Amino acid sequence: MKLGRLNHVGVAVPSMHDAIAYYREVMGASLITAPFDMPEQGVKVAFVNTPGEAGTAGTQIELIEPLGETSPIAGFIAKNPAGGQHHLCYEVADIEAARAWFTAQGKRILGPTRIGAHGTPIFFLHPKDMLGQLTEIMETPRGDH
């Protein structure tokens, strides 16, 4: 497996409205997508775009707010009521090859491969196996190779 670009940093927030205001007013962000619900992932999502090098997309900040009581980030927000850095997401060219790579190293994969917010397959690796970082692996969107 070859590690790809850092696609996004997931930031869990208790209030999407307040988080977007923070990125606009405090951080000076101008490109923020409208929030949308992903009930199958148990989160509301919005992306803050940062500039990349010429002609490339920059790493995004993925704002995630819990959606429903069974949200996978409900426990994180309960422990961190002000929110906080939640996960790092790296791109790979082939999601199944990446899954096999981490499985062979005995890393715990959290649930099935599913479709993420960018419309490509993703999976998560347990933070206790990954230097304390919840790690998301996503297949690079077609056309970005």
Ligand SMILES: CC[C@@H](C(=O)O)C(=O)SCCNC(=O)CCNC(=O)[C@H](O)C(C)(C)COP(=O)(O)OP(=O)(O)OC[C@H]1O[C@@H](n2cnc3c(N)ncnc32)[C@H](O)[C@@H]1OP(=O)(O)O
């Ligand atoms: C928007 C869609 C998608 C995308 O396309 O990008 C997303 O990003 S969705 C993002 C939300 N979804 C997920 O996070 C799915 C995977 N996560 C999980 O399965 C769980 O959240 C978890 C990682 C297993 C944690 O479950 P939880 O019940 O909240 O906590 P535990 O008490 O079981 O935690 C065990 C242990 O791990 C520590 N922990 C928990 N979360 C994190 C974290 N984000 N980063 C680092 N460490 C974390 C937790 O503190 C516990 O440690 P100890 O207290 O030392 O036991």
Ligand SMILES: [Co+2]
């Ligand atoms: Co993510």
